[in-house]
Amino acid sequence: MTFNLDRNRGELNYPPQPALDRIANMGVFDTSCEGHQLLEKIANKWTILIIYALTQGKKRYTGLKQQIVDISPKMLVQNLRNLERSGLIERKVFPSVPPRVEYSLTPLGESLAEPLAVLGEWAYQHIKDVNLAIEKYDNNSKSEDFWEPK
Amino acid sequence: MTFNLDRNRGELNYPPQPALDRIANMGVFDTSCEGHQLLEKIANKWTILIIYALTQGKKRYTGLKQQIVDISPKMLVQNLRNLERSGLIERKVFPSVPPRVEYSLTPLGESLAEPLAVLGEWAYQHIKDVNLAIEKYDNNSKSEDFWEPK
DNA sequence: CTGTATCCGCTTTGATACTG
DNA sequence: CAGTATCAAAGCGGATACAG
Numbered sequence: 450m451t452f453n454l455d456r457n458r459g460e461l462n463y464p465p466q467p468a469l470d471r472i473a474n475m476g477v478f479d480t481s482c483e484g485h486q487l488l489e490k491i492a493n494k495w496t497i498l499i500i501y502a503l504t505q506g507k508k509r510y511t512g513l514k515q516q517i518v519d520i521s522p523k524m525l526v527q528n529l530r531n532l533e534r535s536g537l538i539e540r541k542v543f544p545s546v547p548p549r550v551e552y553s554l555t556p557l558g559e560s561l562a563e564p565l566a567v568l569g570e571w572a573y574q575h576i577k578d579v580n581l582a583i584e585k586y587d588n589n590s591k592s593e594d595f596w597e598p599k
Numbered sequence: 600m601t602f603n604l605d606r607n608r609g610e611l612n613y614p615p616q617p618a619l620d621r622i623a624n625m626g627v628f629d630t631s632c633e634g635h636q637l638l639e640k641i642a643n644k645w646t647i648l649i650i651y652a653l654t655q656g657k658k659r660y661t662g663l664k665q666q667i668v669d670i671s672p673k674m675l676v677q678n679l680r681n682l683e684r685s686g687l688i689e690r691k692v693f694p695s696v697p698p699r700v701e702y703s704l705t706p707l708g709e710s711l712a713e714p715l716a717v718l719g720e721w722a723y724q725h726i727k728d729v730n731l732a733i734e735k736y737d738n739n740s741k742s743e744d745f746w747e748p749k
Numbered sequence: 750c751t752g753t754a755t756c757c758g759c760t761t762t763g764a765t766a767c768t769g
Numbered sequence: 770c771a772g773t774a775t776c777a778a779a780g781c782g783g784a785t786a787c788a789g
Contacts, residue, residue, distance in 0.1 A: 753789100754785100754788095762777105762779075762780090767772105
C-alpha cells in the first residue's frame with residue numbers, strides 16, 4: 450500500500466507536522482509492513498507498563514508482578530519473553546536456590562522509553578478534553594432519541 | 600497503584616529520561632487509570648492509520664476505505680465512531696444524493712499526530728535491530744535443543 | 750455513497766492450579 | 770521464586786448481505 454501524498458489542506462489551517470513529513474513514505478503506517486507490525490507490538494498495554502517499570506532499574510519477576518497490578522503470570526511471562534526476543538530487555542538468571550531472575554532494559558529498550566513517554570504525556574494532558582467530548586457526544590445521541598419529532 | 604521511584608540505576612548507564620521523569624507520577628502507566636485507557640485506545644492498529652490518513656486533509660468514507668487497505672467497513676466505521684466520540688475527528692454530513700460524509704481531524708486530533716509520528720519513527724529506525732535480535736534469539740533456542748549434552 | 754446487521758471463527762486474555 | 774499448564778470466557782475481526 451502506498452499513500453498518495455497530495456494534501457488538500459484547504460480550510461484546515463494547522464501547523465506543519467515535521468515528524469509526519471519525515472516518516473511519510475517510510476511505510477510505518479501500512480498495516481502489512483514490518484514497521485507497522487513492530488509499532489503494534491510495542492504499543493500494547495503490557496509492553497508499555499513493563500518498559501516503564503524497567504526504566505526505574507532492573508527488577509525481578511516478583512517485583513514486576515507486584516508493580517504491574519492485575520497482570521497474570523501468563524501475560525507477564527509472555528510479554529517478557531516477547532520483549533526479550535525482540536532485544537528490548539535482558540533476562541539474567543542466577544542459578545541459586547531459590548531461583549533469581551533479573552530483568553533490565555537493553556540500550557535498545559532504553560531508546561524506546563522516550564517515545565513511549567511522549568505518548569503517555571499526550572494521553573495525560575488530554576484526558577479531560579477527551580472525556581468532555583465523550584460526554585457531549587453521548588448526550589447528543591440521547592436527546593436525539595427522546596426528541597425525535599413525531 | 601503507585602510506582603516507587605527509587606532508581607537503582609547502578610551499572611545501567613543510560614542518559615536521563617526527562618519525559619519519563621515528568622510523567623512519573625501521572626499514573627498513565629497504571630492499567631486501571633483513565634490515562635492509560637486512553638493510551639490503549641489511541642495506540643491501536645486502525646486508529647493510527649486513520650489519524651495519519653487524515654493528517655493529509657479531510658477525506659470521505661470511500662477515500663479512507665481505499666487508502667487503508669484491508670479494512671472492513673465494520674472496523675472502519677467502528678473506529679471512526681470511536682474517534683469522533685473521543686473528539687479526535689469531526690464527521691460532517693452533507694444531505695445530498697448520493698450522500699456525502701467528510702471526516703477531518705479536530706485540533707485535538709491534530710495534536711496527536713506528532714506523538715504518533717515519534718513512535719512510528721522509532722519503529723522505522725529500529726526494525727533492523729529488532730529483527731536481528733529475534734534471529735539471534737531464535738537461533739540460540741534451536742541450538743540448545745540440538746546440542747543438549749547427553 | 751455510506752453505511753448497518755448478522756454470523757461466526759479465532760486469537761487473546763483471565764483464572765486457577767500446579768511444578769522445579 | 771519463577772514460572773508452566775490447562776481450561777474457559779471474551780472480544781476482536783473478517784465475510785457477507787443488505788438498507789437509506
